[in-house]
Amino acid sequence: MMKPISIEELAPLIQGKIIQKNSHHLIEFVSTDSRKIIKSETTLFVALRGFKVDGHFFLKEAYQLGVKNFIIEREVSHFTFSNANIIKVGNALDAMQSLAAWNRSNFSGPVIGITGSNGKTIVKEWIGQLLSVKFDIAKSPKSYNSQTGVPLSIFGIESHHRAAILEAGISKPGEMERLEQMIKPNVGIFTNIGTAHAEGFESQEQKLHEKALLFKDSQFIIYRQDHQAIHEFLIKNFSSDRLISWSQQPGADYTLSIKKEDSESKITLIKPDLGLFTFSTRFTDEASLENLRHAIVAGLTLGLSEQDIRKTIPQLTTIEMRLTLKAGVNQSLIIDDTYNNDLAGLDIALEFLQNQRQKNRKVVILSDLLQAGDSDFVYNRVNALIKHYQIDLLIGVGNEIKQLGLNPPCSTLFFESTEHLLSTINEIPFQNDLILIKGARAFAFEQVVNALQERIHGTVLEINLNALRRNFTFYKQLLEPKTKVMVMVKAFAYGGGATEIAHHLEQLKADYLAVAYTDEGVALRMDKIKLPIMVLNPAPESFPNLIRHKLEPVVYSPSFFKQLGEYCQSNQSHLSIHLDLDTGMHRLGFGEENLKDLVDLIQDYPELHIASCYTHLAGADEAIHEEFTKKQIELFSSMCDAIQNSLDYSPIRHALNSAGIVRYPQHQFDMVRLGIGLYGVEVNGMHGSALQPVSTLKTTVSQIKALKKGQTVGYSRKGSMKRDGKIATIAIGYADGYDRRFSNGNGQVLINGKKAPVIGNVCMDMTMVDITDMEVREGDEVIIYGEGLSIIEQAKSIGTIAYELLTNISGRVKRVYYLD
Template structure:
């Protein structure tokens, strides 16, 4: 909710012109997403023109939600919107930013601006948790730190908030100046500088200086003095009286030294006046300890006492900065969002819930919204959200949330606390439901998730749906707007789980899916996936299912064409098919010599409608094969021309896979086939920094053993300790897909950012690793593939390709999906 804004003020702020004058009413909400409009008669709709979505296409939808005032960008926007005011601006993105700047200027409280390469969101959440125990605050929802995310965050600042915490992220030069004008932080925090988003800058120094522009008008800037590059740049840019430095070593405004203990860490604080205080935390990893010390210093600067901070530190946990989709009991799907609870986060979580595949019911388990300002207004808005997202059931936990008692238009159950809900849990019937669990940390809703969640093997494959979206967007940026995308979700979507990924691809407006076998396509249809699906390896026994489930088979030979044609004719059916043309892969497909008979078959069996013609490039991932690839592409175009001449219509044409999209964009034709690239592997090695790994395979330490030099480890005594030390047994083996070729030191895993080698032979269900000299404990998380251990690096170590590692991950390894 923004400060009330009149249309005249809107016109002045955005520097726009009125295209159409309608009734004038005050504005209390600003929306860029027609799906999220609740109070339409009080809402301004800003039609952003984005890479994937053009907001001008959703003006009519916003109108049906009651909106009567619009800011548009297009010259040709239809202004004949009944009883509406339409304002045209040069850039709707800039207009949105100008409106956010105006809203910020109405606020007289403290604004904390956070930037850096890593840790921004976790620091924002931890600082927010600590401050919220003492006064009313607001903060950026999730990772809303972009050119549009920051304005939307600032719109959440209201007069009753005592402080606002806003994070800012950039990826290109000159972006921070725009964010600085919007945020205008009183207090700045610089977390660190790393390699993230480096591709837009000439060097690390340019990126650092761009980030530091956020603090141009800040009164105080908090940073870690041990980061030498940050320290030097800040000293060069800003006067000393603005800088608040902390360090592990004496010489900063605050000295915060660490001593790791068995059950956590002790942080000793020495202030410049030699005041001394000791904090205790359960965290031992370096990233968490750096974020925690930033949080401590920021809390002190904002006026909290050391005992107040220590009390709050006890409540901090490893914050899951993401919405996580998990398999639940009785075919339910669980959305786990249990780390905090506020209106902005609830709206985001409900939107995520609304985009999931349909289940029998939509159920929200919600706690009190703590430190939320005026309770009546807050719970009135919760009611509006429940109505807007058409929930079937609300389970409300807490004492304040009883204010909802008479209003929610759904089935409602109230519980005083989590314990009372769990007492009733066995009697509640959850079956094939979509359940969002959203609660403040004090309510310990992780206990509810634990009760609802399907029992899982200790090894999980986490799939980052945001990374999937970013990779998809990268490849789309290489294509013409008219080029269609076919996404390969065969082999369980390269190990990631076909159903959830296919559903997400529907949300991203992919045009086609491709699977290997008919039963994979049937499974997608049973899960309500509606996109066209191409089946690469159909067999005669599957003809009935192909037609029943509207699947489109590949036809690769004359005999298969006849078989399918006869089946369709005898059953009075028609079907769309895709013709595989062999131009040099020499695997499956029609050759040039088959085209004359293919002409005859297409005339004989009109029941087979040719949806596309395609070929496979044998060497698109290697420049050494460019001559061969070009010969294939030339032959493909020639064969397509021949086929089109006797078909009498023009099917889609496609030849490029992930590697080909990068190497031969001029041959994108009507459609491309995106496979391994979507999952974060750029096999050409030309744009690796532009992609993000989609999946992380992780497990836990089951046991730690101390061994003497010369002792042996594992089957056949293949592992030998060449020093006194310790090993850890982790809960993954070759039955989970951890290739046995990683045995005996070839494989590495990561624990707390450090690499540990495999020792001995990998077993069916377990692996031993050498953790000598490392501070690790039973139950610690272990990364098998992920940040710091790329799939390409791991595959190269055992002489294979990333495809094999991904597709070999066993089905007993549970897939967990999240949106960070």
């Protein structure tokens, strides 16, 4: 809730023109999403126009929900806004950012602005936890650090807050200048510089310059002096009295040296006045220790004492900066969001819950909201959110949350403590429910997740739905606005799990889905997926299911066309079909020589509606085949024209796969087919850095053994120790889809940031890796592929392609979906 503002004050602030004034309600909330409007009469709806969604299409919906104030870029004529205020602007995003800058200017407390390539969100959360011991803190929810995320974060800064912590993330030049005008940080933190979003910049120097624009008017800039590029840039471009440096080594303003022990680290602080202080933390990994030292220096800069910081550090825990979807008991789904609990985060989590596929009930398990501000305001807001998202059952834990029982927003159960809830949790009849678990860290709600989570095999495949969205966005931006996108979810969505990914693709406004077999399409329909679905390999025995579930089969030969047409005639049914045209792949499809027969069949069987004509490009991923590909496209166009001449309607045309979208965007036709690229693999090698891996396959260390030189490992004694050392047995084998070709050093895994080679043969359920000279403990996480261990490189090491590794992951490996 921002400082209230009238429509008359707002218009000149955003350089807008009032074209209608009929309401006197002050504006306190800002929304860009009609699904998230709660306090409608005091909400300003901003009609943003993006490449996927135009907010102007949702003006009527917002108005019907009771919104009285609107910012628009263009007028609409299909309905009237009686009793509403309307401001017209040239650019709605500019207007929203100007309003955010105004709201920031009304806040007198310190604002901490954080940028860098990695660690922004963790540093923000830890500084927030350090400061919240004494102050009410506003901070960006999750990773709201973009051109739209930052203003939405700023609208959450309220009068009771004593400080605000905001992230700023950019991917190309020009963006930070806009973010700086809104954030105006008093204290800046530059976490580090790396390769993230490198594709958007000409050089590292340019990226440094752009990121540092955030600190243009900052009083202080905190950074690690050991990052040489950042250090040299800052001392060259900012006065020394504004720079606060820290380092592992003497010579910086603060020296923060590390001594690692078995299960903890000691941080020794030497201050500018040579004062000495020691902190203890259970973190031993380098990334966490760097993030923690940023937070310590920020806390000292903002006036916290060393004693305050030392008391709070033990409470800092590894923060899951993501919403995670897990399989729960009795066919339920769990949304695990146990890392923090504030109003902004609750709103995001409830929206995520709302967007999941329908279940029996929507259940929220929620703790007291600690350090969230005025109790009456907080729980009135919680009540409104629970009502808005139509929650069926609220389970509250703590003393303060019980006040929701005075005016219950839905069915409620209240427990004094987490222990009390756990003692009776088996008596609550969860069955096919969608359960959001969200609690303040002090309530240890991970115990609740463990109690309700389906028991899982130690190996999991994590699917990052935000990465999926970003990859979809990357390809969408290469296309004309009118070009449709068909997404391939065959082979269990390349191993990722077809239902959850298909549901997410519906949220992303994909136009079509494609599966390999009819059974896959039926399963999606049973899980309430409504998008059109193309079936690549339909069989005659599946004809009834094609009709029953409105699936659209590929037809690839005259005989199959006739067989399907006769079935539809005899059953008085109609089907939409897709014609596979063979232009050079020579796998399936109508050849040029079949065109006359095909045209005759189309006339003979009007029950079959031609939804699309398409072809497969045999070599779109390699420049060497460019001439062949162009000939395929030319032939495809002429074959489509011949078919079109026999019809009084126009089927969709599509030829490009993921590789083709990148290499031949001028041949988009009406639709493209997005496959492996969606999952983070750019097979051309032209834009690999623009995509993010969607899947991370991980397991754990089961046991560690010390072996002598010459001792053998595994079946057939194929592994042999070259020297005295250690091996770790990890909980994955070829029954999970870990290929036996990774045996005997061909494969590597990642443990605590270091690569360990496979030793011996891969077993059915286990694999052994050499961890000599590595710090590894039983229970440690093991990355099979993901960040730091590319699936493309893994595939190359055994002479295959990423497709095979993705699609071979066993069904017994549980899929976990999350938003980071």
